[in-house]
Amino acid sequence: MRITYRTDYALKTILELGLHFGQDSAPTIHEIAERLDIPEKFLEQILLDLKRGGFVESRRGKIGGYFLSQKPREITLGKVIRFIEGPIEPVACVGHNYKGCQDIRSCVFRNIWQRVAESTAKIIDGITFEDLVKQVKGKEAVSSYSI
Amino acid sequence: MRITYRTDYALKTILELGLHFGQDSAPTIHEIAERLDIPEKFLEQILLDLKRGGFVESRRGKIGGYFLSQKPREITLGKVIRFIEGPIEPVACVGHNYKGCQDIRSCVFRNIWQRVAESTAKIIDGITFEDLVKQVKGKEAVSSYSI
């Protein structure tokens, strides 16, 4: 698995919105971009994408902004990563019609990539944004000089 | 982690040479390319690379070819993958000076990427080409119509 900036930004943005969940504040693209140091126009695209994915909702106009459309508890890292990046398998092969997988020698590797994908999935599917929100709130409460 | 064709070919090539280990045959680039269905000139580059990495040695001239310079047992998948692909961490961040890692919120993700990298490493560092050679020889003995 490899994480692109697009995914990195998406995850941080959802965490940010997760920290606001429950309050009825809806941070704007501009605010999020500034706070997380993400190019604003790029974030704009990412948020539209996340909206289409059903992760966030938006309000337009004067008091517009973004907010989560699911509880942080219901959003796992895996869901977001797969939505942005596509499948997490290390090679195209892990699927169906990969030319190299006809003979035994290639299957030896195929099995390994599957094990890798499964172990990654086990981690990222086991973490929700509620977990992350708690971690951040816990740590920010302790170290008093954080954002 | 993501596997490029370059790595895919490198691994299959080393497995192929592993199957010849002990015999004093040295398959040529041409033979390997044909058998594994790899573009010959591309494989040429990869083999030179693997040579510089200390995985294979070569003999030039009439009876030239390639052979492993280490025992299959001493070559792990992890060594080869890292040599070709570079570090397996999912983001540039897992290292030292990633701008996003100054605050707690980013570190939350950083820890996760490290867990993913570690679980991947655990798998690929635990498999040697001896293991793979045995698997292939075992299976090829059973199903009689394989290559």
Added chain:
DNA sequence: TGTATACTCTACTATGTTAATAGAGATTAT
């Protein structure tokens, strides 16, 4: 000693992806 064979090395190219930028359009609170 010539020659065929096979490895060695450097440079180039086509294609695709990523990260970002640009700008016009649509909605909404006041």
Added chain:
DNA sequence: ATAATCTCTATTAACATAGTAGAGTATACA
């Protein structure tokens, strides 16, 4: 009305990947 904000499509610069090209070097063997 209008200012603020989200929405949408197109474009671009930089980079990585996969592959191609061709000239050069070493070696076995007749």
